[in-house]
Amino acid sequence: MDEALWAFGRASGFLSLGLLTASVLLGILTRSGRPLLVIPRFSVALIHRNLALLASIFLLLHVGSLLLDTYALLDLADVVVPFLGAYRPLWQGLGTVAFDLLLAIVATSLLRRRLGARVFRAVHWLAYAMWPVALAHAVGNGTEGTSGWFLGMAIGSVVLVGAAVLWRASAAFRGPARAGQRGLS
Amino acid sequence: MTTPTEPRRAAGLLHIDWTACEGRGLCVELLPEALDRDEWGYPVARRGGPGERTDVPLVWEELDGAADAIALCPRLALGLKRLP
Numbered sequence: 001m002d003e004a005l006w007a008f009g010r011a012s013g014f015l016s017l018g019l020l021t022a023s024v025l026l027g028i029l030t031r032s033g034r035p036l037l038v039i040p041r042f043s044v045a046l047i048h049r050n051l052a053l054l055a056s057i058f059l060l061l062h063v064g065s066l067l068l069d070t071y072a073l074l075d076l077a078d079v080v081v082p083f084l085g086a087y088r089p090l091w092q093g094l095g096t097v098a099f100d101l102l103l104a105i106v107a108t109s110l111l112r113r114r115l116g117a118r119v120f121r122a123v124h125w126l127a128y129a130m131w132p133v134a135l136a137h138a139v140g141n142g143t144e145g146t147s148g149w150f151l152g153m154a155i156g157s158v159v160l161v162g163a164a165v166l167w168r169a170s171a172a173f174r175g176p177a178r179a180g181q182r183g184l185s
Numbered sequence: 186m187t188t189p190t191e192p193r194r195a196a197g198l199l200h201i202d203w204t205a206c207e208g209r210g211l212c213v214e215l216l217p218e219a220l221d222r223d224e225w226g227y228p229v230a231r232r233g234g235p236g237e238r239t240d241v242p243l244v245w246e247e248l249d250g251a252a253d254a255i256a257l258c259p260r261l262a263l264g265l266k267r268l269p
Contacts, residue, residue, distance in 0.1 A: 041210050
């Protein structure tokens with residue numbers, strides 16, 4: 001049973017990070033006001049949201065399974081309070097930081113209409129901090145974190161997200177007003 | 186029997202908050218019969234007069250699409266006024 005929880009904890013963490021990476025990329029794309037090839041803007045926004053929610057579910061499973069696992073030596077405080085862990089407290093603490101940030105981002109996103117655009121946007125910016133922290137946690141804490149295949153994927157995602165952020169900061173970011181409209185009709 | 190050219194009674198008004206709208210274009214995709222984009226990307230009503238730019242008349246079949254547009258608008262710039 002412990003072996004299963006351990007394996008599941010690792011796999012769910014990996015899946016959660018992958019889904020978060022995709023969601024961050026689509027979040028930047030949807031902010032640009034552009035459709036994605038044949039996918040209209042509202043679908044890009046929905047896929048962004050659904051990937052993030054799926055990532056959150058796998059993150060809960062990741063934390064939950066490792067909490068029950070006797071090998072990871074987690075206790076309840078480690079789930080929300082960073083840097084108290086028994087094993088590699090710094091790297092595990094980064095995971096806790098990312099978990100707390102994601103919790104704030106998801107909660108304010110679900111309550112977006114109630115909180116208003118200003119609060120939503122201010123908290124949503126934390127995604128740019130949450131993603132690298134989550135990635136650092138995976139590299140530093142993961143059993144496969146420093147293996148070749150994982151580092152390759154990590155560098156690949158840093159290049160993709162980095163390129164998206166540079167594009168976000170560039171003058172060409174905002175989509176042309178009518179581009180993609182013709183493709184829809 | 187109604188002909189396509191006959192104006193239909195509006196079932197609701199899609200209110201656009203111009204201080205929030207940035208013309209991201211999601212609403213136009215979800216309500217293609219009611220809205221078009223101007224050259225800067227901002228929504229314009231396809232039917233009705235120029236006075237109906239802020240409160241766009243919608244027919245009954247468009248109310249579901251309007252609910253999606255209101256929920257998904259990235260700028261929270263949309264609201265619906267139902268008409269009796």
